[in-house]
Amino acid sequence: MKKENTTISIEIPLSVPCFRGKEWEYVKDCLDSGWVSSAGKYLDRLEQNICSLTKAKHAVATSSGTAALHIALQLMGVEPEDEVIVPTLTFIAPINAVKYLQAHPVFMDCDDYYNIDIPKTIEFIRQETKYEKGMSINQRTKRRMRAIILVHVFGNAVDFHELESFCRERNIKIVEDATESLGTYYREGKYKGRHTGTIGDIGCFSFNGNKIVTAGGGGMIVTDNASDANKARYLIAQAKDDDIYYIHDEVGFNYRLSNIQAAVGVAQLECLPEAIRIKKENYEYYQRAIQPMDGLQIAPVPSYADNNYWMYALQINSKIYGHDRDEILKRFHQHQVRVRPVWHLNHLQKLYKKSQACHIENALKLVQVTLNLPCSVGLSREDIDYIIDVLK
Numbered sequence: 001m002k003k004e005n006t007t008i009s010i011e012i013p014l015s016v017p018c019f020r021g022k023e024w025e026y027v028k029d030c031l032d033s034g035w036v037s038s039a040g041k042y043l044d045r046l047e048q049n050i051c052s053l054t055k056a057k058h059a060v061a062t063s064s065g066t067a068a069l070h071i072a073l074q075l076m077g078v079e080p081e082d083e084v085i086v087p088t089l090t091f092i093a094p095i096n097a098v099k100y101l102q103a104h105p106v107f108m109d110c111d112d113y114y115n116i117d118i119p120k121t122i123e124f125i126r127q128e129t130k131y132e133k134g135m136s137i138n139q140r141t142k143r144r145m146r147a148i149i150l151v152h153v154f155g156n157a158v159d160f161h162e163l164e165s166f167c168r169e170r171n172i173k174i175v176e177d178a179t180e181s182l183g184t185y186y187r188e189g190k191y192k193g194r195h196t197g198t199i200g201d202i203g204c205f206s207f208n209g210n211k212i213v214t215a216g217g218g219g220m221i222v223t224d225n226a227s228d229a230n231k232a233r234y235l236i237a238q239a240k241d242d243d244i245y246y247i248h249d250e251v252g253f254n255y256r257l258s259n260i261q262a263a264v265g266v267a268q269l270e271c272l273p274e275a276i277r278i279k280k281e282n283y284e285y286y287q288r289a290i291q292p293m294d295g296l297q298i299a300p301v302p303s304y305a306d307n308n309y310w311m312y313a314l315q316i317n318s319k320i321y322g323h324d325r326d327e328i329l330k331r332f333h334q335h336q337v338r339v340r341p342v343w344h345l346n347h348l349q350k351l352y353k354k355s356q357a358c359h360i361e362n363a364l365k366l367v368q369v370t371l372n373l374p375c376s377v378g379l380s381r382e383d384i385d386y387i388i389d390v391l392k
């Protein structure tokens with residue numbers, strides 16, 4: 001079973017990049033040409049290629065997915081003391097983006113795909129907010145409910161068609177956090193053929209090192225609204241009104257991506273279909289190996305979408321399997337396999353204990369029984385066999 005030699009123990013990481021395309025060639029081109037900073041052909045190409053992939057009309061590259069979310073929320077009109085509905089089960093970045101604007105998160109439960117629970121969210125808006133003068137007001141706090149962030153967790157598409165029409169009636173803007181779901185399309189239903197991140201009012205992607213496409217770091221805003229795209233370009237470049245005299249009438253940010261990063265991103269994006277193919281095959285390989293093991297399963301993915309299989313989730317029934325999440329985590333780490341529990345739920349973080357949280361039940365349960373397994377594109381069959389051996 002062992003995956004080490006006597007001097008070096010070889011670790012299997014959770015999710016690391018794989019550079020098998022033209023990354024070196026494109027980065028060298030940037031260095032040779034001197035176009036290394038906040039403008040250049042790779043930035044243009046990355047934005048165009050994201051538009052072709054997602055069919056969004058406009059794409060604006062940013063320095064990170066978090067920066068993209070910050071700007072997206074600002075474009076949606078989120079102001080201090082507004083409220084934004086967010087899932088409790090997600091990486092904390094979208095919640096931080098709400099706080100950057102001095103707004104307040106309201107936490108929602110998740111469904112069995114780890115995504116925000118849509119029926120509960122609709123119920124919450126219906127029961128707890130009142131539509132007055134074109135705004136949805138939270139009856140408990142008297143604050144305006146300005147937006148909702150939908151995170152496509154682990155690459156799983158959120159099915160939100162009922163919520164979409166309801167939010168439009170209630171003037172609640174939809175921000176899609178598609179940072180984990182690049183390459184995930186809806187397969188059936190109202191959104192058939194659409195890419196995640198392109199259905200709400202605005203969408204955000206991330207090119208962080210652990211994502212399916214990395215630029216070393218970076219993000220992207222997608223929108224069909226030309227004025228939102230222009231405003232995003234303005235805000236991420238220090239809100240410069242005048243190129244010669246440097247007049248700034250608003251607070252801006254230095255949130256631009258560099259051409260070097262974009263060069264890596266362009267090369268990675270060319271490999272996306274191959275990355276998804278490998279990730280899907282590895283998901284199915286894990287699934288076949290784990291299926292016969294009592295008390296364990298690989299979390300299913302939604303049948304209504306073609307998934308990017310970004311992150312795999314092992315679900316543990318500790319009564320049947322005989323060991324709980326933390327015991328398995330410890331055993332994996334002893335064997336140099338990097339697994340990770342799902343993020344600590346956001347409504348339980350010290351910062352947000354006093355925030356409103358709406359009947360969180362399923363998220364508490366799923367966190368207790370889930371471990372994310374290694375999912376890098378470079379993962380070999382030998383690695384997976386070793387991981388399965390540890391579980392056995």
Ligand SMILES: Cc1ncc(COP(=O)(O)O)c(C=O)c1O
Nearest residue numbers: 064065066091093179206207208
């Ligand atoms: C759901 C989610 N939102 C936002 C982000 C933030 O992206 P970035 O790291 O590019 O800022 C990440 C991951 O990093 C994420 O997983």
